[in-house]
Amino acid sequence: MDQQSEPNSQEQVIKQNDEQQVLPQTVLQQQQIKEVETLDLQVSISIEDVIIKDAGFGQKFTAYLIKGSDNQGSFEVYRRYNDFFELREQLVKKWPGCYIPPIPEKALASGNDLETVQIRRRLLEVFLVAISLLPYIYISEDFQQLFLRSSSQDIAKTYQQQKPPTTSEIIERLKTAFPNLDVRDQQNSEYMLAISNFSGQLRKTQAILKTYIDQSNIVAQARKILQDEKMNLFYGSLPLYEKTILNEYVYGKEQQLVLSNPSNQDEYKKVLEDIKESHKKTNSINNLTDLFRYELKDAESMQQTLAYRDQIVIIRAKQEQKMREDQAELAKMAAKQQTLTTITNSTYNKSKDASQVKVETRISEGQLEIDKLSQLYNIITAIIATKEIDRYRKTRVNHYHKFLRSIQQSETKLYQAENDFLEKLIQESQKQLQQSNSELIQRQEQQQQQYHEQKQRQQQQQLQQQQQLQQQQQQQQQQQQQQQQQQQQQQQQQQQQQQQQQQELPDQVQTQ
Numbered sequence: 001m002d003q004q005s006e007p008n009s010q011e012q013v014i015k016q017n018d019e020q021q022v023l024p025q026t027v028l029q030q031q032q033i034k035e036v037e038t039l040d041l042q043v044s045i046s047i048e049d050v051i052i053k054d055a056g057f058g059q060k061f062t063a064y065l066i067k068g069s070d071n072q073g074s075f076e077v078y079r080r081y082n083d084f085f086e087l088r089e090q091l092v093k094k095w096p097g098c099y100i101p102p103i104p105e106k107a108l109a110s111g112n113d114l115e116t117v118q119i120r121r122r123l124l125e126v127f128l129v130a131i132s133l134l135p136y137i138y139i140s141e142d143f144q145q146l147f148l149r150s151s152s153q154d155i156a157k158t159y160q161q162q163k164p165p166t167t168s169e170i171i172e173r174l175k176t177a178f179p180n181l182d183v184r185d186q187q188n189s190e191y192m193l194a195i196s197n198f199s200g201q202l203r204k205t206q207a208i209l210k211t212y213i214d215q216s217n218i219v220a221q222a223r224k225i226l227q228d229e230k231m232n233l234f235y236g237s238l239p240l241y242e243k244t245i246l247n248e249y250v251y252g253k254e255q256q257l258v259l260s261n262p263s264n265q266d267e268y269k270k271v272l273e274d275i276k277e278s279h280k281k282t283n284s285i286n287n288l289t290d291l292f293r294y295e296l297k298d299a300e301s302m303q304q305t306l307a308y309r310d311q312i313v314i315i316r317a318k319q320e321q322k323m324r325e326d327q328a329e330l331a332k333m334a335a336k337q338q339t340l341t342t343i344t345n346s347t348y349n350k351s352k353d354a355s356q357v358k359v360e361t362r363i364s365e366g367q368l369e370i371d372k373l374s375q376l377y378n379i380i381t382a383i384i385a386t387k388e389i390d391r392y393r394k395t396r397v398n399h400y401h402k403f404l405r406s407i408q409q410s411e412t413k414l415y416q417a418e419n420d421f422l423e424k425l426i427q428e429s430q431k432q433l434q435q436s437n438s439e440l441i442q443r444q445e446q447q448q449q450q451y452h453e454q455k456q457r458q459q460q461q462q463l464q465q466q467q468q469l470q471q472q473q474q475q476q477q478q479q480q481q482q483q484q485q486q487q488q489q490q491q492q493q494q495q496q497q498q499q500q501q502q503q504e505l506p507d508q509v510q511t512q
Contacts, residue, residue, distance in 0.1 A: 097380030101130035102297035136177035
């Protein structure tokens with residue numbers, strides 16, 4: 001997107017909407033002069049998309065899709081950076097003394113890298129919105145017909161071929177845009193003091209803003225590194241932890257994992273890719289950097305406005321010097337003519353008269369231009385002192401609050417996406433945890449059941465053992481009883497035998 005190397009043949013560059021035509025003089029421009037400054041344009045304008053195309057011969061270019069609507073209807077057109085650049089160049093020439101919003105500076109390289117494209121997109125959109133708040137510029141042919149609604153693909157060249165405006169044209173244009181302007185003599189101290197103080201404030205502001213830009217760039221880079229590391233955490237570290245460590249704790253059951261769960265990987269990968277893409281496009285610190293960067297460009301634009309006013313003094317001084325030289329030349333002609341004799345031929349006298357008339361014409365035209373430059377200087381001074389300084393201050397305050405809202409919205413959007421992803425992880429984690437707890441409870445119940453069954457078996461075994469022991473004891477008791485009975489029987493038998501023997505002994509004695 002190097003503006004110096006962009007090809008002139010833009011048929012190869014981009015297809016525009018063929019239905020778009022250069023509109024005739026718009027109704028907006030036919031409004032009464034008194035309505036211009038307070039015209040309600042009802043404008044909606046933004047850069048919806050950016051495309052990078054091949055322009056051939058190894059060259060690439062970037063086109064910005066501008067979409068919106070106003071009182072004339074909707075518009076949709078692609079414009080390149082050079083179109084923005086040449087538009088602003090024309091506006092600066094045709095509206096001296098008026099604030100012209102800045103655009104990002106030209107890139108040293110191609111300008112097609114992602115960071116440059118995104119910065120330009122944001123700042124060019126701010127430029128368009130700022131133009132929409134300046135009715136006299138928004139309804140101008142340069143912006144309304146050529147830039148927004150022309151089907152021409154070579155707008156930059158059209159701007160370049162325009163003739164420079166004359167001093168009279170500029171004066172009439174400014175009078176039309178500011179019909180109730182309080183124009184005063186250039187020596188008015190009130191206007192001069194206001195402009196002088198404002199100029200000093202701008203110089204001080206620019207020095208401070210450059211420091212702020214450097215600091216915010218450092219913070220933005222640190223934020224980018226943090227976002228990249230956060231993505232590495234979800235892409236690499238946590239899935240690796242699940243596979244190498246947590247997998248052992250769930251006995252190799254991948255369905256109980258979260259990021260490494262085969263059934264969830266495609267969904268999580270898509271969400272992470274969306275967040276990663278959001279990180280590329282959204283960094284609220286970049287918005288803060290944009291605030292400082294744009295305010296610096298804004299301050300430079302106002303300095304450019306003040307510098308043009310000072311340039312008028314230089315141009316007028318040169319014109320006055322040239323007029324003095326012409327007056328001196330005319331005086332010499334008059335003196336020389338008085339010394340001529342009556343013998344001088346008429347042809348020579350006529351020639352001298354024509355030269356004198358030519359110089360007198362230059363003096364008259366020079367004086368007229370000096371008067372116009374003085375008038376233009378006074379008009380520009382009044383515009384700056386009564387319009388642009390106050391507009392600039394209010395705009396900077398409004399931009400600051402707008403950027404704060406933008407930062408809040410981008411941060412909310414970014415963290416909402418990350419929070420949604422974390423919510424998914426938590427829900428899946430809770431689901432897996434509940435499932436794991438359920439399985440654990442089942443295992444515990446099974447173990448308890450097994451324990452109870454085993455205990456019952458042990459109790460039954462103990463009961464059986466007790467019964468067997470009792471049986472053994474009973475058997476022993478029975479055996480003992482039997483033994484006792486046998487012993488008793490034996491004793492009885494012995495007693496009987498003894499008794500028999502005793503009975504037999506007396507009989508034997510008697511027999512003898």
